[in-house]
Amino acid sequence: GAGVSQSPSNKVTEKGKDVELRCDPISGHTALYWYRQSLGQGLEFLIYFQGNSAPDKSGLPSDRFSAERTGGSVSTLTIQRTQQEDSAVYLCASSLLGGNYNSPLHFGNGTRLTVT
């Protein structure tokens, strides 16, 4: 079956522009996560969606970052007025159940964002 799909795979944008990153999770997975990975670093948690509950936005680094999950499926991460420090790989993951339910995460291949 299809895994987690992210688009675009690469995005180059000018500083100050807005970008939208898309994630299609595995069908039927109730939980969806966004992480950010800078070069040679670990994964930085950004936001978590679980079913119809309010998302956990505690990891978003600034109010320039926002995310939506429509119909409990597709998610979009939006970065407004991009800065060079936003350059990173943005990874999306989904899981059948939430993190407290011993449910492993399935990751997409990420979107590599470069802000020039």
Next chain:
Amino acid sequence: SQQGEEDPQALSIQEGENATMNCSYKTSINNLQWYRQNSGRGLVHLILIRSNEREKHSGRLRVTLDTSKKSSSLLITASRAADTASYFCATNSGYALNFGKGTSLLVTP
């Protein structure tokens, strides 16, 4: 926040040798998971060990968990060149999984 911390940061071994990576964490957990990441790709789940388990096996992988020391280890036996990748441990804090910076493993033929 990054709760899991892997050690060593980098490891280089020859094919056929065993590779051991360690993970330490700070707060109580429900489970601990290990993931693998090949260059330029997403992470792939390897194994999950619950907080009430002490050891778990999957193929050439062996994971141990010591909740009293807040530490875990991942052993890869009889390593292959294809095992070259970064390995991350992840623990849950609330609902999100927190990942460390990973151990970069290089297996040379």
